[in-house]
Amino acid sequence: MKTEIEAEDKISDLKPLKKIVKMGQREGWGLIKILQQVQVEYGYLPKDLLKRTAEMLKLPYGKVFGVATFYAQFHLTPRGRHIIQQCDGTACHVKGGVRVGRFLREELGIGPGETTEDLKFTYEVVYCLGSCGLAPVAMVDGRVYGELSVDKMKKILENLE
The missing domain is CATH 1.10.10 (Arc Repressor Mutant, subunit A)
Incomplete structure (x- = not known):
């Protein structure tokens, strides 16, 4: 890429x-x-x-x-149809965000800041989504998902077109 x-x-x-x-x-x-x-x-x-x-x-x-x-808001390469922002702030990190992040990298075959070759997913790591009480969290296409596990993240990905 x-x-x-x-x-x-x-x-x-x-x-x-x-x-x-x-x-x-x-x-x-x-x-x-x-x-x-x-x-x-x-x-x-x-x-x-x-x-x-x-x-x-x-x-x-x-x-x-x-x-x-x-400015981080600008992107010089094509972005995926689905934007996944996985939080790795302190609360998310200690409550299992590391496992969720590892799963995303392995499942999507890309690292933070990258987009899959089919332009379906862009994966980003962020350091706070403002939902620490729901840690670990991720935002997918603007929607926050909390209390994530690898299984929950797997289901979220399966439900995306």
Whole structure:
């Protein structure tokens, strides 16, 4: 799998990008807001889109790339249809989160911050989901699951399309 810096996907349909940049300029959006909207439209920010965004905004590519790589909210590689965020904060760690994390890595065949080749899952490790009383927890597609065990996590994965 390519690393974020190596992803060179070429985007053929630039109409949405042009529309977003034009709207952003008209509305006075800053670069971050424009990049957020571009990512919503395309699902991630490949280097080709960053280069074209820089050209359209008449900004140095390095500035646009720097913003996109500085903020964790931006993704330079395609993300999975299902985002799994497994908590490894203190409470989750000591209450069995380590076993859940090991299961996820083995079952999905990927490590933290990676996406399966079929683009079905992206697996991330986070350090607090704000649900310590339910430890161990994970968030799957924005929904928090608590008091996890390997068996519960297995069932959650089975129920995803």
